[in-house]
Amino acid sequence: MDVDKVPELEIPDKLSTRDGICLAGNFITNSKLSFSAFRNITRQTKDVPSPYANKEDVKVFHLQPNFIFDDPILRTLIGEANGIFVTLQELQKDGNKQDYVKISRTYRSIIRACLEKLQEAVDTSEEYQNFITILYSIECIWHLSEILFIDPIPSNVVTPQLLEWTRFHFPAAERNATDLLLHGRDADESEEYWPSVKGLILQGQIDVARAILQLHSMSESNAFKMAEQILKSMPSYNIYGGLSVQKFRSQWQYWLTDTERKLSTGIFATEPDLEEIIYIIIGNTQTWNKFIKQSQNWYELFPGFLFFTDPACKSFELGTLAQCWINRWANIKDFAHSNFMKHLDKVILYLLESDIHKVLHSIQQIGDNQWFVTHLTDLLYNCGQLELIGENKLTDCEDFRLSLLFDFGSTLMARDSIWLLGINYLEQCGLEGEGAVKTLLSRIPVKNEKQALKVIEIAQGRGYIEVEHEICKIFAKRSMALGRPGNALDWAIRSKDTTYVTSITDFFLEHYSKTGEMLCEDVLSNIGAKMFVSPRLVFLVKYFDFYQFYRKKDFPAAAELLINLLDSKITPEFFWPSLLVDTIPLLESNIPQIPSKETAIILHHVESDLMPLIEKKKSKVRDNPEIPVEVIKHYRIENIEEIVKLLRLACARNISRAFIIENTQKNLVAC
CATH class of the missing domain: 1.25.40 (Serine Threonine Protein Phosphatase 5, Tetratricopeptide repeat)
Incomplete structure (x- = not known):
């Protein structure tokens, strides 16, 4: 993954190559650009039509980076990481003391699991190889960040942790050692025997190397016994051993002097490979230069060199030591300038220099859609390590974290399948994040x-x-x-x-x-x-409801509800004809369903609501003499006038019957 190489993309827009026309771009979202032909107009520009107007099509091009988490394997990574992120925020909110190292290792474990799945499926897609490179770089940087910032040693002596980091990311020697141990006493017959032992020594794995040396057929010889004694007696600094750094350095110097004396006796002359191992552990320049020339990365042998030359070095010394080592490595590899360093090489150097600002800036360039920088920054912020950034420390680092969470959450919410995960990031961004969630939720392309x-x-x-x-x-x-x-x-x-x-x-x-x-x-x-x-x-x-009553022949209830609707003042104008027509069957019933008073109400609505409707429609026709016949028929003025006649007649009949029945009932009551 070489992010330093700027990719070039040709936009096939012929119009933008014309005189006075250029290609202009604007951001649509934080990760999407729109390009189109543009003619720069100023106040000095003559107000004349463009010579290209209506002659050539104007094309708009949208550019955005690939979203790698659309891949099913990587989607599991983003889902599991989201769960860890949410858990961390909830624990922080509760004010509980956090085991940040455990959280960091959980992040790294899901990265390793995803790497294994990609390696199993690498033959099925060429793109998987690129994903493997990206995730390997992420895990390598995260692991070193964990050692230096998330799990710092109280005494700042970091060489043992750096050796662990080297073993983890350059496991070839350890894998070969496992095979040799399985072979038993005939292990030295393998061609990989001495390269494996030397590889273990270069990584500071002294105990494993001693075990393999014991498998050699000449392990009982004086040279091998002397090598075993030297390796076994080599001092090892332990911060919990009660030994001060000064005391350890004295012991180390004594051991080094004694080893050089033994080496000068020529006891290893008959075993050149064994002799080379002793030269490695005393930091012999010529021997180390040989292995530096064989190495692929500048940082591959750096922790091992520290282990044998300055095992008690402090973390704040790493930047200077690393820069000296890089210069030596470049000279031996015949690199004339520092441009040999790839992106991962630079980030590791920034980490060793404790320049978090440069680290975070650099990892934003990794093609992972800002997944890595967002989660690492959040973890560093929560464990208090981001306060090294900026002059106004607390405000600057918090704003930086929130901007990453906002951008990453917005990116996720723009994806159909994982938009729900984006909400968890935006909710950490205060009112701005809440506003973004409200806006983006309503824009989710919902399909069903x-x-x-x-x-x-x-x-x-x-x-x-x-x-x-x-x-x-x-x-x-x-x-x-x-x-x-x-x-x-x-x-x-x-x-x-x-x-x-x-x-x-x-x-x-x-x-x-x-x-x-x-x-x-x-x-x-x-x-x-x-x-x-x-x-x-x-x-x-x-x-x-009226319609249901009428269908069930519950005419009294239907009539009462219909009269209430007529008096409700919520009847739409266009529905007056239909509503009043519904009264005709009730009015024409042999047994009056509508009393005389309510009948008068119906007649009132005929005159006050239906007749104005007729006049209104007639005026539309009169005011527009060119209205087609089909439209005039649509007004159905003749139908409404017929309805009015029927309603008036039905009301007259019903009111006469209702009067007779009502008066008869009154007389009977009076008697």
């Missing part, structure tokens, strides 16, 4: 009602009522477009948008007034108290 209900559940759980309403409106419109008015009405009611509920309700009423068919009766019968979201919906539900 199941997904919509999931988004609504998330919004309800966080009290984002406006998000819930917005999604309901979207699905109400979508259902209407698909010809599902009942479903549309249900979504519109949930949106609590009075205007939109009214428009869908009007669709129901207009359909009934034209066809006499009531749509979606099962939906209307179960609306209940939700009808109060809109006066028009109240009218529809009550009219549906």
Whole structure:
């Protein structure tokens, strides 16, 4: 992974190559750019039409980095990391003392598990090799960060931890040693015997190397016994051993002098490989230069060299020591300048120099969609290590962490399959993050009602009522477009948008007034108290109740409800003809269903509501003499006038019958 090499991408836009035209770009999101041809206009520019107007198409190009976590294997990584992140935030919120080392190792364990899956599947995709390179770099940097910042040794003596880091990331010698130990006494017959022993020594694995030397067929010779004595007596610094650094250095110098004396006796002359091992452990320049020339990375042998030359060095000395080592390594490898260092090489140097600012800046360039820098920064912040950044330490590091969480969370919420994970990051960003969640939730490309209900559940759980309403409106419109008015009405009611509920309700009423068919009766019968979201919906539900009473021949109840609807003042203008026509069968009944007083109310509405409607429609036709015949028929003025005649006649008949019955009943009561 060479992030220092700037990739080049050609945008095939011919228009931008014309005179006076250039290619301009703008950010659409934090990771998406839009490019198009642009003509720079200033106040000195002549106001003339562009010579390219209406001649060439203007193309817009959208560029964004690949989102590697769309891959199924890597998606497990981002999901598990999200769980660790959420757990850490909850523990921090509770104020409990954290085991940050354990959390860091959990992060690294899921990276290693993902690496193993990628290595198993590397033959199935060429892209997996790139993913392996990325994750290896991430794990290598994270491990070293853990040693230097998350799990620092009280005495700042870091050489033992650096040796562990080297063994972990350069495991070839240890793997070969395992094979040799399985061979037993004939291990020295293998071609890998001495390279493995020397590799172990270079990594400071003295005990394992001694065990393999014991398997050599000449292990009982004086040279091997002397080597065993030298390796066994080599001092090892332990901060918990009660030995001061000065005392240890004295012991080390004595051992080194004694070893050089033994070496000068020529006891190892017959065993050149064994002699070379002794030269390694005393830090012989020529011997180390030989192995430096064979190494692939500058940091591969650096911890081992410290182990044999300055085993008690402090962490604050690592930067200077590493720079000297790099210069030596470059000279031996015949590199004329420092450009040989790749991105991972530089980040490791910055870590050893304790320059967290440069480390975090560099790892943002890794092609992992900012996953690594976001989680490592959050962990370093929570364990108090980010206070090294900036002048206003606490504010700067907190703002930096929040900006990473905000960008990463926004990126995740733009993805169809993992948008839910993004909320956990944005919720750590205060009011700005909450506002982003509200905005992005309503923009999630929901494909079906199941997904919509999931988004609504998330919004309800966080009290984002406006998000819930917005999604309901979207699905109400979508259902209407698909010809599902009942479903549309249900979504519109949930949106609590009075205007939109009214428009869908009007669709129901207009359909009934034209066809006499009531749509979606099962939906209307179960609306209940939700009808109060809109006066028009109240009218529809009550009219549906009238419709049910009438169908069941419960005429008294139907008549009472119909009169109430007439007096309710919520009847839409276009529905007056249909509503009043419904009174005719009740008025013409042999047994009067509507009393005389209510009949007068019906007649009043005929004159005050229906007749003005006729005049209004007539005026539209008169004021627009060029209206086509088809449109004039649509007004159905003749039909309404006929309805008025029938209503007047029905009212007259019903009121006469009602008067007779009512007066007869009064006389009987009087008697």
